[in-house]
Amino acid sequence: MKDTRSIDPTSLQMLKVAREEGLETAWDRYLAQRPQCGFGELGLCCRNCNMGPCRIDPFGDGPQKGVCGATGDIVVARNLLRMIAAGAAAHSDHGRDVTETLRGVAAGEIKDYTIKDENKLKALALEFGISTEGKTVQEIAGKLAEAALEEFGTRKGYLQAIDRVPSKRKEIWGKLGIIPRGIDREVVEAMHRTHFGVDNDPANLILHGLRCSLSDGWGGSLLATELSDVLFGTPRPVRGRSNLGVLSKEAVNILVHGHEPILSEMLVEAAKDPGLISAARAKGAGGINLVGMCCTGNEILMRHGVPVAGNFLQQELAVITGALEAVVVDVQCIMPALGQLAACYHTKFISTSPKAKFPGAIHIPFNEHNALETAREIIRQAIENYPNRDKNRVFIPEETTEYVAGFSVEAILSALGGTLTPLVEAVKNNKIRGIAALVGCNNPKVTQDYNHVNMAKALIARDVLVIETGCAAIASAKAGLLLPEAAELAGAGLAEVCRALGVPPVLHMGSCVDISRILTVAAALARELGVDIADLPVAGAAPEWMSEKAVSIGAYVVASGIFTVLGTVLPVLGSNVVADLLTRQAKDLVGGYFAVETDPFKAAELIIAHIDAKRSALGI
Ligand code: BF8
Missing domain, CATH: 3.40.50.2030 (Rossmann fold)
Incomplete structure (x- = not known):
């Protein structure tokens, strides 16, 4: 019988070895957990106080309220907000560690790292309103690190990087009251609101979830990315091997x-x-x-x-x-x-x-x-x-695949000759139909890499440029999609652009915090076209996601105006109110919204339909 746990030949070989050696893996433990808790899957279990744990009966026969009177809608919304807060905290604490390192290097307390990208340091200093005139690199780095640390508990009322977004987006966030005010503050407030007896309005909880996630995407993750570039160098295209x-x-x-x-x-x-x-x-x-x-x-x-x-x-x-x-x-x-x-x-x-x-x-x-x-x-x-x-x-599978990675925003600009204009032109004249960001994890609920690889292939074949981070990008590396030669799998228009620029049709933009690079490109593209991010022929997807970080990512991508397709189900189906907010009402509120599609081919179709609708609305 065909082993459907992975499409990666090395994984399949190693799983055989595991069986022979009697060793268990995540796949075995996943099977042992099945059937998984139905209340948990639907988001209907609450452990937020010690009158519980409580669970709401999704079939309507058993209890419809927790001891405190919380309905399924409240329980689901609170649980989702806590997932977002945990994910935002993880990314943002990573950002804090990088910022503290920059501060220590600037102060001369940390000797083993240096500042590798002075140009980026200066550009970021200007963005944060720090004058570079007459200052040494160390002094600028010190000021920038202090300003970045301020972002975690800022009292100015908004995060600096939201100035990167078009004004229409800021207006949307302002009207909804979801402009992130400080990275730590939004996580703390999420925990406060979900404590017993505080916020019990599902929509209010979800709106704060969006604000909390924005403090990750435009705050903690963004600082992790930008200051890592300053310290360790901004990535440029580089070749290597995978698997x-x-x-x-x-x-x-x-x-x-x-x-x-x-x-x-x-x-x-x-x-x-x-x-x-x-x-x-x-x-x-x-x-x-x-x-x-x-x-x-x-x-x-x-x-x-x-x-x-x-x-x-x-x-x-x-x-x-x-x-x-x-x-x-x-x-x-x-x-x-x-x-x-x-x-x-x-x-x-x-x-x-x-x-x-x-x-x-x-x-x-x-x-x-x-x-x-x-x-x-x-x-x-x-x-x-x-x-x-x-x-x-020792048993080492033989398979390795070459990759070309390193597509930071700066590297993309340099491949394009210094401005985004050639990319915008390629989109306008339909050589590139649109852009899809494929991100996120593996999950034993999904055949490993199956969704990632098939969705990427289906999209590039239809002239959608795919940009990736995280474990999705590693799946593409292993499948050979990160090579310029993979242009032969792309549609004629995308292939022509890739060949002219010498780039792959799937661009590896980094780790999960580097989804902030994707936000930056989206914001810059919107500005170039004079529209909002939500108007772009752009979509996101997390085809095999599993972590709370991915939930925060999905939320900030949607809140930034981008339609996002999830390949595994969010634990929200216990509440029609919350599910409707995320998959329908969000569209009117923030422009972006979620869809769930576990089949990668159908998911690609959803993205293509979305891209085509955005193209017609733009008249291109
Ligand atoms: O932050 S993609 S499994 S490695 S959570 Fe984790 Fe998911 Fe991989 Fe990176 Ni992102």
Whole structure:
């Protein structure tokens, strides 16, 4: 029988090995959970106070209210707001860590990082109203970091980057009262409103959810992206290799997994240390092979072309190759199962963040102040572990696929000759029908990568330029869609543009916080055309999403005016009121709205229909 858990041949091979070795993976645990809790799936379970837990009967036979009197609509709306708040908090705390690092570098307290993109530093300083005249780079960086830290608790009443959006969008947000006032403030208010006995109006709760998510997209995520570019360099197109075949039989393999480039950048640096390379050789290894996974993998593949071993559902499979000397993690999307799994091999599972400890992990605390030395220590431990590898248990799938990544806004502008005008012209003359942003995770509820790859292929074949981040982008890397040669899979118009510019039809724009790059491009395109973001022939999709961060992303993309198709269902179907708000009323309120479509081909059709409607409204 055909194994439908993944379309990735390396995943299928590793799942076979897992079965032979008697090892469980997320797919097995997902099956063991089925049938999953129906109340949870519908969003109808409330645990917000200790009169509960309460659940609302969706069939109308049992209780229709919680102990406090909350209806299903209230419970669903509160639960959704909490998901958004958690997602926004995760992205934004990442943004804070990058901002604190910039502040420390500027103050001379942090020595191991430098400022790699002075032009971007100066441009951002001007955007934040900081004069650069007569100031040193350090001074500008210090002022910018202070201004950025202010964004987390700002009292000026709005976030700086919302000035990037067209005025019509700001008016919409102003009228609805959802202009984000401060990154931390909106998350705190979300938790306050969902505490027992506070906000019990589903629409009011959802509107705050949009505001909270906007503080992520135009705040925390945006700072994470922009200040990472300042510190680590703004990505430019770069070639590399993807999938589990990037692991080496001969070298010390170190997998870096998680999110913040503060750790992964330093590991990239330390892995080049000639002393450590010699130490690896002295242990009989061919060298040091650092590879990435998930979004921290995206950060270093965008900036350095570091090989990426896979996306979310491959983290356990990488360990099962038996070829990993260390899995090094920081925060987010790290399965707690890794500790027990790593113990079945010689693999060291190393946690580094005080915020994220795991059973079975060795904790090596990493912070910006001891960055390089700690990165070296981690690599040393991996090298020491190399002789413990049991060569008889090593199985590395052969498949690797090349990718071209690194399409920051600056790189796209440079490919276009400095302005967005050629892109706008290509859209106007219908060579490019529209743009679709495909983002988000893997989820064992969906055949791994099936939705991502098929949706991307269906869209480019119909001349829709696809831009991607996160695990969606890694799926495309593995499927060969991030290569200029993939233009042959595109429609004639898109293929012509790709060939003229030498770019792939699917552009990798980075990690999940880098969806802020997509917002920036959308805002700039709208300004160029003199319209609102909601008027653009543009759509979003999260075909295999699973995390709360993805819910925050979906909400800020919709609130920014962009139609978004979800490939797995949001836990809101227990409330017609909330489902209607998100899928219908949102269109009138903010221009963007959600649809759910689990079939990638039908989802692509929804996007194409939306793009075509927007084109006709624009008269193009
Ligand atoms: O932030 S796409 S599984 S790795 S949440 Fe996680 Fe989802 Fe991957 Fe990156 Ni984004």
